[in-house]
Amino acid sequence: MTDLDPSKIFRKTIIIPIVIYLLLILINFTAILIVNDFKFTYTIDDPYIHLSLAENISNCHYGINKDEYSSPASSIIYPVLLLPLVKTEFGYLLPLVINIFSSIGIIYFFWKLLTLVFANSKLNKNQIQLVIILFLISIIIAGNLVYSTFRGMEHTLQALMSIIILWSTAEFINNNRIPRIFYISVVIAPLVRYENLSISLAILLFLFIYRNKKVAWSAIIIIILLAGFSYFLLSLGLEPLPLSVLRKSKVLENDLFSNILTQGGLALIITLILLINYFRIKSNPSKEKLLSVFFAAVILVHMVLGVSGRYTEYLITSSLFILIFLYKDWIIKALETYYNKYIALFVIIPLLISYKQVISIFVVPFAANNIFExxxxxxxxxxxxxxxxxxxxxxxxxxxxxxxxxxxxxxxxxxxxxxxxxxxxxxxxxxxxxxxxxxxxxxxxxxxxxxxxxxxxxxxxxxxxxxxxxxxxxxxxxxxxxxxxxxxxxxxxxxxxxxxxxxxxxxxx
CATH class of the missing domain: 3.40.190 (D-Maltodextrin-Binding Protein; domain 2)
Structure with a gap:
């Protein structure tokens, strides 16, 4: 067993990836200011919808125009998070700050998973540290964390909520305990984006099956909050779901086969194949096999009802997390036996799946310049x-x-x-x-x-x-x-x- 000292591992294996991430953020932020005549803009127009809505919420009105009710935001809670600073001079930067902290959170929980995976490894500390550092860097790229940060939307926060839910599930399977942060995240997740409802309910059902009856209260709270928001919209004379959800669902109509052929769709297909394979192996623990079934169901629901593009990023990041957890024994064995060969694959595979994200890091200033111009x-x-x-x-x-x-x-x-x-x-x-x-x-x-x-x-x-x-x-x-x-x-x-x-x-x- 490798004697892992969390404090030492933290200093070497999480600080470096976070510093690299922050450096990429600083470089792109500076580049945006340069190409935009020192005016910062996000890479798409949508975050300004949230900011505009937050402006009016601060005046106790729900809508873009002060004399007309509307529901233009696809997130229930994100505009509310922008309230504290929305009327200040630099309040428009708050989405950027939220995304930076959300990305650091994603890196942190991947780090916690990897230290858990390698806790009993025969690899020496230097080898473990190198694997974790390289993989966390690949997560920054594969998770599209840099570009998503400058998008200014709630997708990075959405991914963080999903990762916390899955990490908490891993804690339950390994240590038979559910962290307190789980109960907050599992309720907030659908409020960040409706797509997270499938992950929240799937994991709550998984935990309920294993006699964690109190998680039922979380499901009830989620239903009450979502139903309450729909009632609020109806009371304003609006549709029960945000107009942004209804309108975009018609414009971006789901085509299952088209979704499969996208980069994200192919990544999800690979994940489905690996989940099915994991379930088929009789020697695998029953809890983990059931978890693979539930997560496969989440992917299928998104592929049938959801759309591709940035709306799939949270699921790709979550898929990497769940596959590392389920295949941890295989990963350890492979690295212990063929360290010099497999360490490269351990990093390269996520990058191959997300080759477009590599390019996206370098186009942030030009994308933001579109919005400026x-x-x-x-x-x-x-x-x-x-x-x-x-x-x-x-x-x-x-x-x-x-x-x-x-x-x-x-x-x-x-x-x-x-x-x-x-x-x-x-x-x-x-x-x-x-x-x-x-x-x-x-x-x-x-x-x-x-x-x-x-x-x-x-x-x-x-x-x-x-x-x-x-x-x-x-x-x-x-x-x-x-x-x-x-x-x-x-x-x-x-x-x-x-x-x-x-x-x-x-x-x-």
């Missing part, structure tokens, strides 16, 4: 120049710190738009809603629509100065709904044109 400039024009109601189909940054009405044509924050998308046979509703909310300026991606209302007058186009990476289109079209406002808006755009970034182009008609 487009959404931030739209925000500037709406808030600093036009100062009146506008309509958009990407509501994040334009609505953030904007007291004027923002009509969401896409339907994430507008129940009227959402219902029209489901029922309307033509696009006349777009003009009707604009007129209803006194909107005369529309800033949209034209390619999102089969046709544009005939009375809308195209007055300009905002073109990205650099390669399109994370925004939904390289060109935003500016339309004027009422010709009486044409000269005024054209004049404002002409003034604004002089202030945009050098490479960005605003073409006026």
């Amino acid at each position: 487009q959404q931030y400039q739209m925000h500037r024009f709406a808030v600093e120049y036009y100062k009146k109601p506008v309509a958009v189909n990407d509501i994040g940054y334009v609505s953030f710190r904007n007291d004027n009405y923002v009509l969401d044509i896409f339907g994430l924050s507008s129940l009227e738009s959402y219902r029209h998308w489901n029922s309307a046979k033509n696009i006349s509703w777009m003009d009707s809603l604009a007129e209803k909310h006194n909107v005369n300026l529309i800033m949209i991606y034209e390619h999102w629509f089969k046709e544009i209302p005939s009375n809308w007058i195209k007055v300009g186009e905002l073109h990205l100065g650099n390669k399109q990476m994370t925004v939904s289109g390289s060109v935003v079209s500016f339309f004027v709904r009422d010709s009486d406002h044409l000269d005024q808006i054209h004049s404002l755009l002409s003034d604004f044109q002089k202030t945009i970034p050098e490479k960005t182009k605003l073409i006026l008609f």
Whole structure:
């Protein structure tokens, strides 16, 4: 048995990966400031939806616009976490801070798992330390922790909640105890994102089977909280689920075969095969075999009902965690027998599964620059120049710190738009809603629509100065709904044109 001193292992095997992670964060943060004229932006527009909602929650109102209820956030609790600093000058950086701590948490619980796995290994301390350090670095990459941090969304926190739940389950199997942090995480997880409901309920059922009856209370609390939030939305005259969940589920309709063919889908298929193989081996412990069945069910539920892309990252990270725990004896035996050969595979395999994440580390500044050149400039024009109601189909940054009405044509924050998308046979509703909310300026991606209302007058186009990476289109079209406002808006755009970034182009008609 290797005599592992946790304090010494901590200093050498967790500090180094965390320092590397923080160094990558610092480099990318600095690079973003450089390419963005010293303005920090996230790599997508969505975190500004959470920030905008948090602004209004701080004023005891739920919605993007102060005189209209809406549910544009796909997370119940994430906007609430942004409340403490949302009205301060640098409050928009809080999602970045939350993601940094969430990523460090993920690294920490992987470290706890690995020290558990190698506690009885015959490898010497130096060998164990090297394995753990290299694997934690590969987790930073395979878990897409760097890019996900700058995305500013709740996905990193979602992954952390899943990892804590699985680590607690491992503690129960090994030591017959359930850490207190489990009861907090298993309840919070579905509030961070609805997808976590499958992991929470699956593990609660697993523990309940092994006579941990008190975990039933956690399931009851989860159901009460989710049902309570749905009742809250209904009381506001909204749908029982957030409009962002309903609208995106229609746009990003799940295609099982397409999901399988993605990078994340292939990783989940590999995980399913390994879980099935583990269950088939008769000599494996019964608790761990049952755990493999329950986690396989979680993966299948996501593959059938969920979507790919960033919505799969939490499950890929969790899959790596569960496979290390289940196959720990095989990993130890392989490394003890063929250390020089298998240590490379132990690190390389996660990287091969997630080769795109390697690239993503280097594109963070350019992805953030997309938001700076487009959404931030739209925000500037709406808030600093036009100062009146506008309509958009990407509501994040334009609505953030904007007291004027923002009509969401896409339907994430507008129940009227959402219902029209489901029922309307033509696009006349777009003009009707604009007129209803006194909107005369529309800033949209034209390619999102089969046709544009005939009375809308195209007055300009905002073109990205650099390669399109994370925004939904390289060109935003500016339309004027009422010709009486044409000269005024054209004049404002002409003034604004002089202030945009050098490479960005605003073409006026």
